Amino acid sequence: MSIKAVPQAGFTASVPVVIVGAGAAGLCAALSANQAGADVIVLERDSIPRGSTALSAGLIPAAATRFQKALNISDDPVLFAHDVARKAHGEADDAIVNLVTRESAATVEWLADRHGFPFSVVHDFDYPGHSARRMHGLPSRSGLELIDRLREAADESDIPLVLNATVSALHAGADRIVRGVEITRPDGTRDSLGCAALILACNGYGGAADLVSKHIPEMRAATYFGHPGNRGDALLWGAALGARLMHLSGYQGHGSLAHPHAVLITWAVIMEGGFQVNAAGLRFSDESGGYSEQAAIVLAQPGGTAFDIFDERIAAIARQFADFQQAEASGAVIEAASVTQLAERLNLPAGALAQSFAEVEAVRASGGADRFGRRFAGAAPLAPPFKAVKVTGALFHTQGGLAVDTSARVHDTGGTALPNLLAAGGAAVGVSGARASGYLSGNGLLTATVLGRVAGQSAAGLVKQMA
Ligand SMILES: Cc1cc2nc3c(=O)[nH]c(=O)nc-3n(C[C@H](O)[C@H](O)[C@H](O)COP(=O)(O)OP(=O)(O)OC[C@H]3O[C@@H](n4cnc5c(N)ncnc54)[C@H](O)[C@@H]3O)c2cc1C
Numbered sequence: 001m002s003i004k005a006v007p008q009a010g011f012t013a014s015v016p017v018v019i020v021g022a023g024a025a026g027l028c029a030a031l032s033a034n035q036a037g038a039d040v041i042v043l044e045r046d047s048i049p050r051g052s053t054a055l056s057a058g059l060i061p062a063a064a065t066r067f068q069k070a071l072n073i074s075d076d077p078v079l080f081a082h083d084v085a086r087k088a089h090g091e092a093d094d095a096i097v098n099l100v101t102r103e104s105a106a107t108v109e110w111l112a113d114r115h116g117f118p119f120s121v122v123h124d125f126d127y128p129g130h131s132a133r134r135m136h137g138l139p140s141r142s143g144l145e146l147i148d149r150l151r152e153a154a155d156e157s158d159i160p161l162v163l164n165a166t167v168s169a170l171h172a173g174a175d176r177i178v179r180g181v182e183i184t185r186p187d188g189t190r191d192s193l194g195c196a197a198l199i200l201a202c203n204g205y206g207g208a209a210d211l212v213s214k215h216i217p218e219m220r221a222a223t224y225f226g227h228p229g230n231r232g233d234a235l236l237w238g239a240a241l242g243a244r245l246m247h248l249s250g251y252q253g254h255g256s257l258a259h260p261h262a263v264l265i266t267w268a269v270i271m272e273g274g275f276q277v278n279a280a281g282l283r284f285s286d287e288s289g290g291y292s293e294q295a296a297i298v299l300a301q302p303g304g305t306a307f308d309i310f311d312e313r314i315a316a317i318a319r320q321f322a323d324f325q326q327a328e329a330s331g332a333v334i335e336a337a338s339v340t341q342l343a344e345r346l347n348l349p350a351g352a353l354a355q356s357f358a359e360v361e362a363v364r365a366s367g368g369a370d371r372f373g374r375r376f377a378g379a380a381p382l383a384p385p386f387k388a389v390k391v392t393g394a395l396f397h398t399q400g401g402l403a404v405d406t407s408a409r410v411h412d413t414g415g416t417a418l419p420n421l422l423a424a425g426g427a428a429v430g431v432s433g434a435r436a437s438g439y440l441s442g443n444g445l446l447t448a449t450v451l452g453r454v455a456g457q458s459a460a461g462l463v464k465q466m467a
Helices: 024-035 051-055 066-070 077-087 094-102 104-115 143-156 209-215 233-240 291-299 312-318 322-329 339-346 350-366 443-466
Strands: 002-004 013-020 040-043 135-137 166-172 178-184 190-200 251-258 275-277 305-311 333-336 386-398 409-411 417-423
Touching: 002 233, 013 024, 013 178, 013 443, 024 040, 024 104, 024 143, 024 190, 024 443, 040 443, 051 143, 051 443, 066 104, 077 094, 077 104, 094 104, 094 443, 104 143, 104 443, 166 190, 178 417, 190 233, 190 443, 209 386, 233 417, 251 291, 275 350, 291 386, 305 312, 312 322, 312 386, 322 333, 333 339, 339 350, 339 386, 417 443
Parallel strands: 002 166, 013 040, 013 190, 190 417
Antiparallel strands: 166 178, 178 190, 251 386, 275 305, 305 386, 333 386, 409 417
């Protein structure tokens, strides 16, 4: 992944706005650039656009949407911004936090109204750190549906999507204006394409083991559950062009990946009153802090695994997620009629597991906090049949990236915008700060969709200025 001089023979073809990556960020950018009147093309390395977007639950947090209003959920973008900033320990850029939270409702409603996405609010459980129920998802509650609908919307808008097209280099000179890109095909042949503005939407560096080891050593040995094609290209090109790189140690982890089935188990199983125990049958943390920081905590347990413990009432809520249905179908979800039988099926010490159940019930009944600081007040007591899933911690997606401004333009280390380079989604620095615990649920698709839309509008504006 390098920066090359402009080819002497010129470019094979040119398109004003070129976008690298056809995930949520790239496709939202393409739709908005197209809507703003720019000619745009999307280059995607895979034969079918999927990205980490397809692996996600497809939930986009947004405040004060009409979907919330229909359910009498009171929310506002300032409250949302406060939640994001607080979870990020105040480390995220306030201007970007304010932008993405303020524009979140308009972005979700834009996808719904202009492109027909049938969103609804996840209204039956709380996500940690969110002061209101504001996760918006599609009927299957899966990112696969989100990416498929985005691709269909791009098709309907006649936006060219070039597949099997890995962008292998950028063409730029000493003036740092990106003049075009080099495309490498699966058979090794190369092509070049000129541009007036370039949007990097090729996510972060979770798929580059060397970069993960360097920047996020605590997840060096963890399963990477994001898209393998996200290899840090945006980061490397940005660095070569003098861009400011921020919060490289930040990431989204998850402490509830079914093991060994490798299926995401929604954190609803914990937030609704479930808990985690380790191989000794004992609790080890306040699970309600968030699933991201829980990844490293679970990995630190014996064998790097834990068990989510919940019941049928909670499983019924979790079944709205296609992933949970898949986990049940693949045998990852264990059921038992009693705590003793559950211990037997999980091969856990029965006494210790019974003690964990009793501790949780005592804390719930008292309304107070347990020794880790977790409260269970408001949750119904767990009742048979009980459910459990063996889980591990995983790295889902990196949160560090290129510094951008509120127009999604990439900035250099001196704080000046590069002439025509923009970034969105996981290619840009997120709003989670430098630690896993800074990730508020939904930060990933929030910056992919909102910043993607902004990047498309800005790129179209840049192209008009240049014309
Ligand atoms: C299991 C899982 C669950 C998640 N659940 C949620 C959730 O419910 N809500 C939420 O907000 N976030 C969630 N996330 C995070 C979310 O998926 C990401 O933040 C988001 O999808 C990032 O979008 P993106 O467009 O930046 O990247 P991606 O969707 O990964 O798209 C990047 C694309 O760029 C392509 N690409 C990379 N390099 C090149 C290159 N050199 N040339 C051409 N193409 C290239 C890739 O092939 C890929 O298609 C989850 C993540 C995972 C892994």
